Amino acid sequence: MTQSDPIFRLEGVTRRYGNLTALDGIDFGAEDNSYIALLGPSGSGKTSLLRVIAGFEAPDTGRIWFQGRDITDLPAHERGIGFVFQNFALFPHLTIFENVAFGLRNGATKVPDAEITDRVRASIDMVGLAGLEDRNPDQISGGQKQRVALARSLVMQPKLVLLDEPLGALDANLRERMQTELRTIRERLDVTFLHVTGSETEALAMGDRVAVLDAGRIVQYDTPDAIYDRPIISDVALFLNRFNLFEGTLKDGSFHGAFGAAPVSSVRANDSDVYAIRYDRTRIFDTDASDLPGPALPVRYLASEYLGSSIIFLFETADHKTVEVDHHLSLGEPRDLSVGQNYILSWDPAQAIVFGKEAAQ
Template identity: 75%
Template sequence: MVQSESIFRLDGVTRRFGALTALDDITFEAPQNEYISLLGPSGAGKTSLLRVIAGFESPDVGRIHFLGRDITDLPAHKRGIGFVFQNFALFPHLTVFENIAFGLRNGIDDIADAQIGDRVREMVDLVGLSGLEDRVPDQISGGQKQRVALARTLVMQPKLVLLDEPLGALDANLRGRMQTELRQIRERLNVTFLHVTGSETEALAMGDTVAVLDRGRIIQSGTPEQIHDTPSSSDVALFLNRFNLFDGKLSADAFHGPFGPVPAANVCQNPTDIYAIRYDRTKAFRKGDTLPGPALPARFLASEYLGSSVISFFETADHKQVEVDHHLSFGDPDNYKVGEEYVLSWDPRHAIVFGQEAAA
């Protein structure tokens, strides 16, 4: 993917609330005309970061640049940045049409009613709300409310749209459809979306760029493939919910874990020594089978059917739960017996070792 010029840049942005540091010296540059996912656990500072970019809050330290100019001290309504709130924030007494038109009527001088009507109708068509213009929010579904909130932001023609967990209030089926629709809308309008989420699946599915935020710092950013395949730290691997993580000791190019010593080929600097192998790289074998790598005895607990794959849960002797992900495109899964002992193994070349002894 060819990277374009940045749409916004954060230079050493810090935001404190008393003794709590919500944002800690963040420096980050976002490309134009992309879908950017901001992933992090609850309390990581995701919403605080959006509010600082939007201008609802001011950083204690650092500068914010948007389209090449410093907007740190510019009021929110003069920034030209759209914001879609998590709870939609619709006016309950206004119709769908008037909710979308609100910003045009109250934020732009000397705009004719005919022009307002044209722009609102264009947005109504774009987000699929035709025929609902005269309804009030209580008369439409959650997904339709989401579309109204998005249209109300897009009708102002911003170059950057900030979305604060926009799919969190929707059911699973609607979330999937809205993921596709949001990407299509962004591409049609050639704007940049910055989408905050606590869901690793959502972040990887939607983002052209994914940034991982933890304890007020962006600890990794890159393409979804880079984040998924090569997490830069054990914390990122943990957030992704795709890796079995094992404690142990990195020493002399080998990792010593509950499965014995294993060669450590891919090593990343980390505060603690952690061994990571993806769920879908982990396989269950019966005793006596030829193994591709280390041997980790484990007892089968249960399986969950996820549509395209089956997740199987095993427990080791030290009561650690290990997951095995079998994608159904590779054929039918094995039938494991509850309580029976198996041996988990994997190709060590597919593992990532995080360690204190790694070269910085």
């Protein structure tokens, strides 16, 4: 396998459960020595994809390649791929040391006791749990259990670790800290992490690259900034939860929607005509303002949410659609708005992203 080859590759992988198609002909490969975030809404097929790669389930069609060899028909324990479960799946009757050592003690290849001790202690130390080896899982915190589950995977020295929403059971502060620790551990070991999450914030913060999965297909695979700034279809923009999306009609170089007509310079192929503008690129004006930068969307102010570094303002359009404006506090104090008052939202049309049926033809 050359440096440019992916560490794993899926070719036409489909997985069905009765009439439900969880994975729909996926072609996808991930770079070696990287942190890949797999982002998708509930029911998009994220966990099914991990389980097929790990070998816990077999695809109905397609092939799976790992480090240059076809592993489609290999059982899970022979693939050399680590897996960290969402609920940690620790053995409650075993100590932390024995939980981490379990795979080495019960593998197909006999590992000497001295090597088991050295590798387990090194893995436990790597995840910051030295000194807790003799405790049981019910004697440690949720964050520590997450580290034990990771150490149990890493002790097997895999080149690929699959993480199924590993931070989902943690509180907000611990989740943020573990994001940093997971990236640090991955970089130290020179392994590839494939991290499944339903959180767009988590995916964009952690992944060197982000794969967006929707309805069993990888619809976009790119760097976090490209995903954030240039979603390829309207469903990606919707799932990022950073865009106001408007339905309308694209015709003769203009998009006609709730804000009137806006000029369009480029269109991305889509199943329907959708206009997208980011929350942080939308500005608030009084109803009598004459210096609007672009389209005028009449709205009524509902409420605001303080997020620490920014404030989200919530508005309602005449057709009862909720739209949001993100004001970052580094730009200065936010406007003092009155609940129930009417305002105008506007933006530079050059910063909008337009998706349309005409580009798909």
